[in-house]
Amino acid sequence: SWTPEHFVDSAVAALQNTIGPDDQVILGLSGGVDSSVAALLLHRAIGPRLHGIFVDNGLLRQDEFASVLKAYEGLGLNVTGVEASSEFYTALAGLSDPEQKRKAIGRTFIEVFDREAQKVEGARWLAQGTIYPDVIESVSVHGSSVTIKSHHNVGGLPEKMNLKIVEPLRMLFKDEVREVGATLGLPGEILNRHPFPGPGLGIRILGDITPEKVDLLQRADGVFINLLKEHGLYDKVWQAGVMLLPVQSVGVMGDERTYERVVALRAVTSVDGMTADWAHLPYEFLAEVSNKIINQVRGINRVVYDISSKPPATIEWE
Numbered sequence: 001s002w003t004p005e006h007f008v009d010s011a012v013a014a015l016q017n018t019i020g021p022d023d024q025v026i027l028g029l030s031g032g033v034d035s036s037v038a039a040l041l042l043h044r045a046i047g048p049r050l051h052g053i054f055v056d057n058g059l060l061r062q063d064e065f066a067s068v069l070k071a072y073e074g075l076g077l078n079v080t081g082v083e084a085s086s087e088f089y090t091a092l093a094g095l096s097d098p099e100q101k102r103k104a105i106g107r108t109f110i111e112v113f114d115r116e117a118q119k120v121e122g123a124r125w126l127a128q129g130t131i132y133p134d135v136i137e138s139v140s141v142h143g144s145s146v147t148i149k150s151h152h153n154v155g156g157l158p159e160k161m162n163l164k165i166v167e168p169l170r171m172l173f174k175d176e177v178r179e180v181g182a183t184l185g186l187p188g189e190i191l192n193r194h195p196f197p198g199p200g201l202g203i204r205i206l207g208d209i210t211p212e213k214v215d216l217l218q219r220a221d222g223v224f225i226n227l228l229k230e231h232g233l234y235d236k237v238w239q240a241g242v243m244l245l246p247v248q249s250v251g252v253m254g255d256e257r258t259y260e261r262v263v264a265l266r267a268v269t270s271v272d273g274m275t276a277d278w279a280h281l282p283y284e285f286l287a288e289v290s291n292k293i294i295n296q297v298r299g300i301n302r303v304v305y306d307i308s309s310k311p312p313a314t315i316e317w318e
């Protein structure tokens with residue numbers, strides 16, 4: 001029968017057989033479960049000949065780049081963190097259309113990743129954290145699965161650098177990937193992390209993106225996520241986050257009338273992201289989140305809760 005230990009043993013043996021003794025392997029790390037588990041598996045098989053590349057696109061959650069990079073280093077992985085926020089902001093300047101934003105982010109990611117990958121001498125392989133549902137999805141054309149694929153896709157790099165593809169998780173379901181990750185010692189912080197879209201906060205800032213808006217959203221999102229964790233609710237929802245809306249509303253603070261931004265909280269339950277229900281979070285909890293965001297994040301004076309399910313709504317707003 002399938003056990004994560006057996007899987008690790010046979011996958012490591014297979015990787016050692018496939019990857020030549022002097023071959024170097026490149027892998028894009030996202031902080032998500034799949035790429036992290038792929039990295040640990042490859043690291044067990046070939047050690048520092050695995051070269052992880054983790055790009056800060058300036059659209060990650062608050063403190064995420066530093067904390068995830070630290071976790072990877074703590075696991076002994078050979079990882080290069082690439083701070084490229086300003087390149088992404090430049091590419092995004094003035095863009096408001098969701099698909100144009102996705103394309104700009106995807107294109108910039110490929111440029112940054114290519115540049116880093118080309119620094120790795122002796123690179124023969126490009127590893128990917130593709131899992132079984134990705135393999136199936138890539139033949140269907142459903143909703144955002146196409147854009148999900150287009151983000152995972154690393155452009156023309158394999159041809160350009162003459163790299164072969166290695167996908168050690170391609171026969172696994174998500175729960176199996178998590179079991180393998182646990183066996184390999186992946187910390188709970190990464191193992192149980194909610195899904196997070198490749199374009200990150202870029203599709204949670206409705207309309208155009210500026211570094212100021214990213215900062216505002218990171219702080220509001222940080223309040224929401226930290227409170228979910230404190231109240232033991234984080235693991236009860238499939239995904240949660242904050243959307244920065246392109247509207248301002250009137251409020252009052254002391255004797256002053258304010259005219260500031262509105263955010264929407266989004267939290268859903270789901271099994272696979274294809275359908276989802278809005279999470280019935282306790283009113284008292286929502287009240288605490290709202291008060292804390294409005295008190296701590298200057299520039300936001302109103303918080304609303306999204307009570308739409310998928311379908312017909314989607315999990316993200318863009």
Ligand code: XMP
Pocket residue numbers: 102143144147148151195196197198199239273274310313314315316317318
């Ligand atoms: P929707 O909004 O389509 O989202 O209900 C379903 C799941 O997919 C994620 N998502 C994306 N992931 N690139 C990604 O890597 C994208 O462009 C993208 N759009 C949505 C979303 O976070 C949810 O988990």
